[in-house]
Amino acid sequence: MKAEDLRLYAITDCAHYTGQALIDRTKALLEGGITMLQFRDKTRGREAARPDAEALLALCRAYRVPFVINDDVELAREIGADGVHLGQDDAALRLARMKLGPDKVIGISAHNLAEAQEAQAGGATYLGCGAVFPSQSKDAACLAPGVLKEITDTIDLPVVAIGGITGDNLDQLAGLGCDGAAVISALYGAGDPLAATKALRAQAEAIFGPYGAGKPQALIIPLDRVLCDTHAAWAALAETYLTGVGKAAGPDLAAILRQRTLAASAAYIKHNYSVPDGISQILYEFDYDLEDYYRRQARLQPGAQAFLDQCRTAGIPVIALSDASSDLAGLLADCTGCADALAGIISTADGHLDRTEPALYRQALADIEADPNQVWVVEDHIDGLRTAHRAGFTTLAIPAEGQDDHEWSRLQAEADQVVESLAALKDLVK
Ligand SMILES: Cc1ncc(COP(=O)(O)OP(=O)(O)O)c(N)n1
């Protein structure tokens, strides 16, 4: 979840809408541009509410909007929601974090600086602060004057304001440091929910800042398979090696190794096939084959040159990510003619970091002043996408050779945005 997801945060009004009526009304809100949804049902029990929660989750996935559950950590976990929102009298943050894991969203209600500090220290993802105005939906005390600004000035978490917010008073939140507005009645109670949502979304963007597809400050993208057509060389490495030592590769070896670094692939071969060489000799053979392919055959993928040219025109530094050593990756960039278009290369081989390590992606920003939120990581690899997401980057999924359907559907479901090709990516950075 990014701070901008809080721009226009709808909370369901299950006192007035359940079942199909709730789904239809929420669909209008999603169509109109809400940027996050919370399922809040204060009367029905978990089992009665579950079908609505599951249907709304599916709807939010289709609109690529985060979906959290109010109060019920178990329900959130069971249906695979993006997280929960908890108040001061709900489940303890520490327990919720233990149950949901480090990647899920946990929003915490804070009514003063001490509660906000405790939530930050306990690993909250964002704060909900209110009531900022008297609410028709809940009997909630209004925040003391100055408290909201004190929280946003002091705390490092994204903050969403809540309570009695309408199109008529939203402007009063300008300059208070919030990232967005959470709303029940002004959206669910509107005569024309689609029009009301569109109007509030435009107003929220004007007050809290734009949402989505601004240009990135930098972009990280795989060199192999995505920018260059090197899939065949990578897929053949292990089999070529095994044939050379008189062994037959298993049928799904290439798929197994696709998720691994070169060093991890060499270790896999050593441990699963009875081969005469040690891991460093196997790695040497891999490097030899890659170098040969890079020098003789490697080409840029269709659309790569135009994409890199567009990034240069737009002043967006492009950092290439490679699973080969940076020497080999540099050779590939030279041989395919894209070296001058790259601001840098990071290598999983050099730092002994694989794509499950957030430090890998952070390393890419070592020479660039950039906020990870404003840096796009383009990934064809599910582990990489998840890690970049955890490290706070904006993630884009892209198809590449060697992905199976399962991995591609996971990438599509989990990425902030999906691009079907380098041409589509080029259009996004225009
Ligand atoms: C975004 C957001 N902020 C605050 C709340 C209130 O949570 P809580 O204090 O637990 O009250 P209930 O919503 O459970 O009545 C919220 N739900 N969402």
Ligand SMILES: Cc1nc(C(=O)O)sc1CCOP(=O)(O)O
């Ligand atoms: C759920 C909730 N929590 C609040 C708080 O102050 O913590 S106010 C509130 C209700 C928000 O609904 P409406 O937009 O209709 O006022």
Ligand SMILES: [Mg+2]
């Ligand atoms: Mg609660």
